[in-house]
Amino acid sequence: MNKNVEEMRNVGLFTLISCLYSWPIFFVIDAWLVPMFIRQGDVAAARLTSLSGHMLAMAGPTLAAIFMWRGRHKESPPTWRWSQPGYYGLVVVAMFVLWTVPGLIGLAFGDKIVSSIETHIWVMVGLMLALGWFTGTGEEIGWCAYLLSRLAPRVGKARALIISGIIRGLWHWPVLVGPSFAQVFRGERTLVTLVGPSLTIAFLLALSNIFFGAVPGWVWYRTKSIALVGWLHQWHDLARDVTILLLVGYGSWSSTLGLVFQMTGLLLLILIGREGRRSDHSQLV
Numbered sequence: 001m002n003k004n005v006e007e008m009r010n011v012g013l014f015t016l017i018s019c020l021y022s023w024p025i026f027f028v029i030d031a032w033l034v035p036m037f038i039r040q041g042d043v044a045a046a047r048l049t050s051l052s053g054h055m056l057a058m059a060g061p062t063l064a065a066i067f068m069w070r071g072r073h074k075e076s077p078p079t080w081r082w083s084q085p086g087y088y089g090l091v092v093v094a095m096f097v098l099w100t101v102p103g104l105i106g107l108a109f110g111d112k113i114v115s116s117i118e119t120h121i122w123v124m125v126g127l128m129l130a131l132g133w134f135t136g137t138g139e140e141i142g143w144c145a146y147l148l149s150r151l152a153p154r155v156g157k158a159r160a161l162i163i164s165g166i167i168r169g170l171w172h173w174p175v176l177v178g179p180s181f182a183q184v185f186r187g188e189r190t191l192v193t194l195v196g197p198s199l200t201i202a203f204l205l206a207l208s209n210i211f212f213g214a215v216p217g218w219v220w221y222r223t224k225s226i227a228l229v230g231w232l233h234q235w236h237d238l239a240r241d242v243t244i245l246l247l248v249g250y251g252s253w254s255s256t257l258g259l260v261f262q263m264t265g266l267l268l269l270i271l272i273g274r275e276g277r278r279s280d281h282s283q284l285v
Contacts, residue, residue: 007154010072011147014064015167018142022060023174029053030178031185044120051124054175058135061142061171068146078145083225091232098261099239106247113246121245128238136237137230143168143213144220144229152221158273161217165210169202172209176201208258214265218272236261 029050037046069077107113143164151160177198183189216229223229240258 014068017064018060022057025057026174031181035182055135058138062138065142065146081225083223083228095235095239099243132234136233140229145226156276161214165213166206168213169205169209211262211265214269218268
């Protein structure tokens with residue numbers, strides 16, 4: 001059997017295992033529990049349930065990768081590397097600049113700090129600080145350490161990022177369609193009306209995560225550090241979520257800033273593609 005065909009089958013199996021673990025958790029959280037708490041007016045329970053449930057689901061890519069390494073390929077996972085300590089500090093600074101500097105600008109134009117920061121917000125911040133590195137690493141072990149390592153030698157680094165990004169995006173699909181399924185369960189709409197929006201969401205998630213995933217992917221290619229890409233994932237989510245939680249009116253900024261991060265990923269993807277073409281050319285010469 002063609003090795004590339006076999007490798008794509010491995011990718012398909014990895015994706016299936018990731019979704020079989022994570023999707024039921026996402027649907028329970030986003031299509032049932034969170035909408036239920038919101039209808040009851042319990043915002044704190046909705047937020048804490050969403051955060052803790054999503055953190056639990058983030059183990060899916062790691063579990064799938066471990067199964068593939070140990071059970072399918074009969075090989076050990078990549079060596080654990082820490083990379084240079086200074087990079088960790090640089091990640092923290094970069095993520096807070098990305099999310100908080102525009103927030104400060106927003107304050108100058110009418111945004112406000114939440115007047116009374118409720119207890120559950122501090123609990124959420126504590127959870128993200130204590131567990132965010134583990135959960136972020138849980139995703140990136142799958143997307144970077146497994147997928148990129150398997151695919152890049154066969155299809156090239158840029159194409160590997162595109163495939164990994166599509167899978168990363170589709171894996172998140174229940175998070176966005178869950179609230180719509182909750183409406184179906186309550187009889188407020190039919191499944192037929194979800195077909196078009198669900199396909200659109202899947203496409204947008206795949207596209208956006210190609211660019212998003214290019215950032216940790218670029219870091220992975222240069223450092224081979226699972227610890228560092230997990231740290232990057234943690235501090236991106238932490239800086240984004242804490243800023244949005246604490247600043248009134250920040251929602252309009254968040255979509256713009258997410259776009260900035262993704263455009264950075266697009267530029268890195270183009271750079272990686274050009275590096276690959278130059279490498280191929282030099283080998284031919």
